Amino acid sequence: MQGIAASQPYVIAAFLIWAALMKLLSRRMRSQAGQTALARLAGPARAVPLLRLVAAAELAVSGLLLAPPSSPWDAAAAAALSAGFLAYLTYAAIAAPEASCGCLGAHGRRVDRRSFARAGLLLAMSVLAAAAGPYPISPESAVLAAVEAAALIALSPELDRHWLTPLRRLVVRLRNPLAVRDPGLIPLETSLQLLYRSPAYCSASAHLSSDVQDFWDDGGLRFASFAARGRTAVFSIPLYGGGPADVRVALVDEPVPR
Amino acid sequence: MTTRRQMLKSALLGGGATVVAATAMGSLGPEAAFAAAPPQPEPGVPDPDFAEGRIRSIRGNTLLVLGSNLVFHRIRVVDGTSLWKLGPVGFDEAKPGDGLYARGIRMPDGILAAESVWLNIVNIKGHVRNITSEKIHLDHNGQDVLCHVVPGKSVAMHSDAPPTADLSLLRVGQHVQILGAWRPDTNEVDIATVFSPH
Numbered sequence A: 001m002q003g004i005a006a007s008q009p010y011v012i013a014a015f016l017i018w019a020a021l022m023k024l025l026s027r028r029m030r031s032q033a034g035q036t037a038l039a040r041l042a043g044p045a046r047a048v049p050l051l052r053l054v055a056a057a058e059l060a061v062s063g064l065l066l067a068p069p070s071s072p073w074d075a076a077a078a079a080a081l082s083a084g085f086l087a088y089l090t091y092a093a094i095a096a097p098e099a100s101c102g103c104l105g106a107h108g109r110r111v112d113r114r115s116f117a118r119a120g121l122l123l124a125m126s127v128l129a130a131a132a133g134p135y136p137i138s139p140e141s142a143v144l145a146a147v148e149a150a151a152l153i154a155l156s157p158e159l160d161r162h163w164l165t166p167l168r169r170l171v172v173r174l175r176n177p178l179a180v181r182d183p184g185l186i187p188l189e190t191s192l193q194l195l196y197r198s199p200a201y202c203s204a205s206a207h208l209s210s211d212v213q214d215f216w217d218d219g220g221l222r223f224a225s226f227a228a229r230g231r232t233a234v235f236s237i238p239l240y241g242g243g244p245a246d247v248r249v250a251l252v253d254e255p256v257p258r
Numbered sequence B: 001m002t003t004r005r006q007m008l009k010s011a012l013l014g015g016g017a018t019v020v021a022a023t024a025m026g027s028l029g030p031e032a033a034f035a036a037a038p039p040q041p042e043p044g045v046p047d048p049d050f051a052e053g054r055i056r057s058i059r060g061n062t063l064l065v066l067g068s069n070l071v072f073h074r075i076r077v078v079d080g081t082s083l084w085k086l087g088p089v090g091f092d093e094a095k096p097g098d099g100l101y102a103r104g105i106r107m108p109d110g111i112l113a114a115e116s117v118w119l120n121i122v123n124i125k126g127h128v129r130n131i132t133s134e135k136i137h138l139d140h141n142g143q144d145v146l147c148h149v150v151p152g153k154s155v156a157m158h159s160d161a162p163p164t165a166d167l168s169l170l171r172v173g174q175h176v177q178i179l180g181a182w183r184p185d186t187n188e189v190d191i192a193t194v195f196s197p198h
Helices: A008-025 A027-031 A037-042 A044-066 A072-095 A113-132 A139-154 A157-175 A188-196 A199-207 B002-013 B030-034
Strands: A212-218 A221-228 A231-238 A248-252 B019-022 B050-059 B062-066 B072-076 B082-084 B099-106 B112-119 B121-132 B135-140 B143-148 B155-158 B175-182 B188-196
Touching (some): A008 A027, A008 A113, A008 A139, A037 A044, A037 A072, A044 A072, A072 A113, A113 A139, A188 A212, A188 A231, A199 A231, A199 A248, A212 B002, A212 B082, A221 B002, B050 B072, B062 B099, B099 B121, B135 B175
Parallel strands (some): B072 B112, B082 B112, B143 B188
Antiparallel strands (some): A212 A221, A221 A231, A248 B019, B050 B062, B050 B099, B062 B072, B121 B135, B121 B175, B135 B143, B175 B188
16 A cells, blocks of 8 residues: 555656646746636736746645655645645636636636546545655556556646547547438538529519528429518529529519418 | 429429519519618617517417517517528427527517517537537537537538538537527537538
């Protein structure tokens, strides 16, 4: 147990340093600080100084974790910081559900389950490290550290564009989930776009008073009827091939029942 | 319905007796463009010939609609009224709970005689988060919207190209605008048109 937990401080410290550097160095992060829940908590003017303060705390805790005489209090400090993250996320979810968390760089996603899971994982790792105390690193603890690092990355929406989006693109390319199943079906919208560009529609549009009332296909043509101030306008639109000039129109004096 | 369709078809192709204007060239002529334009509402005044809201109940051919500004509308639907719900539909498709936009003529008794009614129509912009079987998962300002592809109805328009029923060129991560029909009280939408900037 203790041997397995020995790598925890390094994973936590690496993650905290990364989070701190993102807060301190990312220009985009500073420009979007007003959209984080921190801005709601402390006022937009204090969002950037507060971000820097959090980054300094993260650096300090990671310094404690990495600097040699290691004691359980180092991990306790990390646990306190993680508990603070959880409290902040809870506040954000309740008080500013529209805001992003500002944890690890700028992004538009609001606080969700993944943010809580990430902070919870950090807390669990800190508690584990505090309980285990100093111990030499074993191969098992290295495996655990790799798994935890992967989990922290997977739980960070800020990093989705680096791995999740390309992965989904690959799956879409392999599976082609939007492939046309029945090429025989011709959506009405394709005919309507042809209709709207036709001289027949342009000349008749001033008469039209409704959207499409009815449409049907007959003999390679699609017919669409519109109300036209008490009359009916009927258009024929070629289904296969044919350009806007092939659209025909007739105004029919068929009194629309009222 | 069939006889009406046949009458309209023969009017277009054969020149029936009731035809007011038709031309083999496909156009009614330029003067038609200046035919009686509908009166425009005064600037800053609510358009009396327009209504929006959600259907509370349906009585006969009249929709009782509560607007988002809590104004109550009575909207009469007649045979000549066009109804849209992901495409032209019949009056029986209008259900209590549906959102709508309606345009028509305000009668002296306050009823809106509808010429066009669009049910549940929505226009949303966002990023494609994921694409799964016949579905586009949209991120709209941080909110997830599940957009269903409806075979035979959904089309994609890439830039200025003509619309296509093939939506497979859409990519995860890209920005899109989706015109569709909302499924009431859910975060799901049936896609009419996906507009893609490229």
